[in-house]
Amino acid sequence: MKRLMLATAALALTAGVASAQTVRLGTEGAYPPYNFINDAGEVDGFEREMGDELCTRAELTCEWVTNEWDSIIPNLVSGNYDVIIAGMSITEERDQVIDFTQGYIPPAASAYAATSADIDVKTGVIAAQAATIQAGYVAETGATLLEFATPDETVAAVRNGEADAVFADKDYLVPIVEESGGELVWAGEDVQLGGGVGLGIRESDAELRDKLDAAIASMKEDGTLNAMIVKWFGEGAAVWGEEDEGGK
Numbered sequence: 001m002k003r004l005m006l007a008t009a010a011l012a013l014t015a016g017v018a019s020a021q022t023v024r025l026g027t028e029g030a031y032p033p034y035n036f037i038n039d040a041g042e043v044d045g046f047e048r049e050m051g052d053e054l055c056t057r058a059e060l061t062c063e064w065v066t067n068e069w070d071s072i073i074p075n076l077v078s079g080n081y082d083v084i085i086a087g088m089s090i091t092e093e094r095d096q097v098i099d100f101t102q103g104y105i106p107p108a109a110s111a112y113a114a115t116s117a118d119i120d121v122k123t124g125v126i127a128a129q130a131a132t133i134q135a136g137y138v139a140e141t142g143a144t145l146l147e148f149a150t151p152d153e154t155v156a157a158v159r160n161g162e163a164d165a166v167f168a169d170k171d172y173l174v175p176i177v178e179e180s181g182g183e184l185v186w187a188g189e190d191v192q193l194g195g196g197v198g199l200g201i202r203e204s205d206a207e208l209r210d211k212l213d214a215a216i217a218s219m220k221e222d223g224t225l226n227a228m229i230v231k232w233f234g235e236g237a238a239v240w241g242e243e244d245e246g247g248k
Contacts, residue, residue, distance in 0.1 A: 022061045022062070022063055023055070023060045023061065023062050023063075023082045023083060023208065024062070024063055024064075024065050024080075024081035024082045024083070025051050025055075025062050025063070025064050025065065025081065025082070025083045025085050026065045026066070026067050026072060026075065026076060026080070026081035026082075026083060026084050026085070026086065027043055027047060027048075027051075027064065027065070027066060027067070027084075027085050027086045028066065028067065028068070028069050028072065028086045028087070029043055029066040030069075030150055030151060030152065031045075031069075031086065031087050031151055031172060032045055032172070032175070033045050033046050033171070033172075033175070033232045033233060034046055034047050034086070034087035034171075034172070035047045035048065035085075035086060035087065037066070042064075043064045043066065045232065046228060046229070046231075046232035046233070047085045047086070047087070048064070049228055049231075049232075050085075050104065050219075050225070050228055051064075051085050053215075053219065053224065053228075054212055054215040054216065054219070055215075057214075057215035057218055057219070058211040058212055058214070058215040059211075060211065065080065065081045067080070067081070068149065069086070069129065069130075069131065069132075069149070069150070070130055070131050070149060072084055072086060072088075072200075073094065073097060073098060073200065076098060076200055076201075076202060077097065077098065077202060082201075082202070082205065082208065083199050083200065083201060083208070083212070084098070084199065084200030084201075085199055085200075086200075087169065087172075087197055088197060088198070088200055089133050089193065089194030089195060089196065089197055090103060090194065090195040090196055090197070090198045091133060091194060091195065094200070098200045098201060098202060098203060099200070099201045099202065099203045099205070099206070099209055100198040100199065100200060100201065101198045101199040101201065101209055101212050101213045101216055102198060102213055102216055102217070103195070103196030103197055103198045104196075104197060104198060104199070104216050104219075104225060105196055105197040105229065105238070106196050106238040106239065106240060107192060107193075107194055107195060107196045107238070108169070108170065108171060108192075108237070108238045109169075109170045109190035109191065109192055110133070110134050110137070110167060110168060110169055110170060110190065110191045110192075110193050111167070111168070111169075111170035111173055111186060111188075111190045111191070112126070112165045112166070112167050112186065112187040112188040113155070113158065113165060113166050113168075113173045113176065113177050113184045113185070113186060113187065114158060114164055114165035114166075114184065114185065114186075114187040115158060115159075115183065115184060115185070116185065116187070117185045117186065117187050118187075119164045119165050119187045119188070120164075121141075121143060121164075121165055121167070121187055121188035122141050122142055122143055122188075123142060123143060124143055124144070124163075124164035124165060125143070125144045125146055125162075125163045125164045125165075126138045126141075126143045126144065126145060126146065126163060126164065126165050126166070126167050127146045127147075127148060127153075127154040127155075127157040127158060127162070127163035127165070127166045127167070128145060128146075128147060128148075128154060128166070128167045128168065129147070129148060129149070129150065129151050129153075129154055129168065130147040130148065130149055132168075133193045133194050134167045134168055134169070134193065135147055137167070137191065137193060138167055146162065146163050151168060151172060154166045154168060155173075155176055155184075158184065159183070159184075165187050165188070167191075170190060171233050171237065174233075174234070199212055199216075220240050225240060226239040226240055
């Protein structure tokens, strides 16, 4: 789903955190329904509910930390938190810097939203969040890429006429388009990107990865994970089938 990060990261810490009393979960807090900050100032959304359940099943004490997207991998590697849980797609580029659990959301579509369905998404000005798989894709299409630090800014760029369309996870854009009252519509074709969404872990933390992997697998097996996906993303969301169980 989300995001290609090519930022250079520091060397991973050699000390694992699997034996630590508290595991810190790092998220963006700005990408609903994956993660957002609610009116009480707390991390909320699909990943908050799922992350809390994972920690219960893995018998871990967890606390939540927010971090801006563009530095989320470097700050994992440098030890500011222990897990990335932020709608992050599993990609080969990221896997060279950090490790991933198996996916907790199947690969899903990215989409274009614009003020007109007639926008040529291959030649127009396309807004995307910086350091994402969507930004990387737009840069290779021949369109003019306009990058922003946050997802909200990409949508605002379309509304104020700065960009012709925004390209992002369709799951993120669906409620925005539906609630726009016709101001925003779909343009172009959906695009399949990434290898699903997984938890990012430092490469030195294999024990922690294995605990979280086992918890994800158990949520797939008993249907809890699919139920959460449908709750937060709707009945049409991609869910796990028997052929997907346990895959990374």
